[in-house]
Amino acid sequence: MKLGTLFILDNQYIFANKNIVDIGSGCGASAIACKLIGARSVVANDIDKIAIGAINLNATANQTEVSVSSENLIGSSDSHWNIVLLGDMFYDRHFVDIISDWIPKLSNNKISVFIGDPGRLPLINHPLSSKLEIVFKCELPEECLKGNNGMNSGYVWKYTP
Amino acid sequence: MSALRVLVGCKRVIDYAVKIRVKPDKTGVVTDGVKHSMNPFDEIAIEEAVRLKEKKIASEVIAVSCGPQQCQETLRTALAMGADRAIHVDIDSKDYETLQPIHVSKFLAKLAQDEKADIVIVGKQAIDDDCNQTGQMTAALLDWPQATFASKVEKNNGDLTVIREIDGGLETIKVKLPAILTADLRLNEPRYATLPNIMKAKKKPMAKKTPSDLGVDVASRQEIVSVEDPPVREAGQKVESVEELVTKLKDSGLV
Numbered sequence: 161m162k163l164g165t166l167f168i169l170d171n172q173y174i175f176a177n178k179n180i181v182d183i184g185s186g187c188g189a190s191a192i193a194c195k196l197i198g199a200r201s202v203v204a205n206d207i208d209k210i211a212i213g214a215i216n217l218n219a220t221a222n223q224t225e226v227s228v229s230s231e232n233l234i235g236s237s238d239s240h241w242n243i244v245l246l247g248d249m250f251y252d253r254h255f256v257d258i259i260s261d262w263i264p265k266l267s268n269n270k271i272s273v274f275i276g277d278p279g280r281l282p283l284i285n286h287p288l289s290s291k292l293e294i295v296f297k298c299e300l301p302e303e304c305l306k307g308n309n310g311m312n313s314g315y316v317w318k319y320t321p
Numbered sequence: 322m323s324a325l326r327v328l329v330g331c332k333r334v335i336d337y338a339v340k341i342r343v344k345p346d347k348t349g350v351v352t353d354g355v356k357h358s359m360n361p362f363d364e365i366a367i368e369e370a371v372r373l374k375e376k377k378i379a380s381e382v383i384a385v386s387c388g389p390q391q392c393q394e395t396l397r398t399a400l401a402m403g404a405d406r407a408i409h410v411d412i413d414s415k416d417y418e419t420l421q422p423i424h425v426s427k428f429l430a431k432l433a434q435d436e437k438a439d440i441v442i443v444g445k446q447a448i449d450d451d452c453n454q455t456g457q458m459t460a461a462l463l464d465w466p467q468a469t470f471a472s473k474v475e476k477n478n479g480d481l482t483v484i485r486e487i488d489g490g491l492e493t494i495k496v497k498l499p500a501i502l503t504a505d506l507r508l509n510e511p512r513y514a515t516l517p518n519i520m521k522a523k524k525k526p527m528a529k530k531t532p533s534d535l536g537v538d539v540a541s542r543q544e545i546v547s548v549e550d551p552p553v554r555e556a557g558q559k560v561e562s563v564e565e566l567v568t569k570l571k572d573s574g575l576v
Contacts, residue, residue, distance in 0.1 A: 251524045281381060281405045307517035310371045310382065310403025 163314035164247045164276035165189040167296040172197040178242040184249045188215030191226045205229045247276040250283035260288040273319040278311040292317035325379045327370040328438035331363035331386050333395040334449040347547045359395045362444025365504040368511040371403035378476050381405050387425050400522035401514030407527040419541035426458035431535045445503040456503035466496040470505040
């Protein structure tokens with residue numbers, strides 16, 4: 161998620177020296193950004209095997225390495241995680257339900273949750289949105305607009321119970 | 322974020338580029354195996370709704386289509402253009418043959434209330450039956466103001482300022498919300514549904530309703546007596562000179 165990546169690069173202090181898990185990592189941009197700005201550990205997680213390949217390629221291109229995992233980590237938790245990133249995953253109502261059950265559990269374990277999303281309706285209309293605070297907002301770039309008819313802003317939310 | 326909800330009607334019609342053939346028994350036109358697409362004026366209606374969303378005036382765009390199963394393809398196009406969700410009012414093929422704007426406007430009126438829509442946008446007419454009735458009838462059923470043949474829409478405070486295309490030129494009117502708009506040709510130029518958007522549209526929700534869910538009687542109010550081809554144009558005549566033309570015109574008593 162490009163937007164989350166921008167936020168990470170602009171707010172390095174939040175992510176430096178932290179153990180970070182990037183869920184639905186896709187091309188791995190956010191995970192790689194975390195690694196480059198000095199996160200203690202980064203796991204790029206995506207159930208798609210092709211995404212895992214892309215993450216490895218992109219990491220090499222950025223002269224770094226990130227740990228990858230293709231296991232479905234949604235629902236699980238680990239005591240040494242500090243931050244969980246969720247990028248552009250809220251296109252489906254059912255899926256939002258699953259994730260919204262998981263987020264408070266992470267939060268109870270003192271894990272910060274950041275969400276990157278262009279304001280998709282299943283997220284905006286979900287009760288979860290009342291506990292999300294916008295921490296970053298920007299206009300989507302041209303090439304991103306073409307793939308997201310109807311949405312022209314991008315947001316990063318932080319879960320604040 | 323503003324809370325306006327926009328309901329858009331989009332009709333599946335025979336594609337504008339297809340040559341229409343009348344059925345031999347004169348009961349209608351041949352639709353089997355013929356390419357269909359979204360009514361072009363409804364594409365303009367969807368585009369306007371998506372632009373309202375991009376301007377943050379609208380928060381949600383709901384596309385509606387009434388007809389057989391294949392209408393879902395039309396709705397997928399609407400979703401790919403940027404609608405958030407879709408409602409398919411499923412009409413069986415026998416009822417669909419006699420479905421009229423009065424029925425569709427009843428569906429739209431009921432859905433506008435159920436979905437708490439603030440704006441309903443439809444194309445000014447469909448290119449198959451050229452009725453130009455659905456928007457107006459929906460406005461009448463809901464008792465909402467209507468701005469038909471819109472070529473420009475702006476929101477000012479609680480009202481919409483709409484420029485309408487009329488015979489003598491352009492008319493600017495103000496309507497209070499909730500309101501019905503019907504889209505004219507020059508309102509906008511619809512975007513294409515690109516491949517990434519078509520893929521994402523598959524994940525957007527599509528609800529299915531029946532006429533009885535919406536409490537609408539689809540019994541026909543009209544009887545089709547006969548559908549016929551327009552008369553074939555007769556061949557013209559060639560003349561070699563102006564004199565010959567004048568003579569011919571005089572002979573036939575035209576000048």
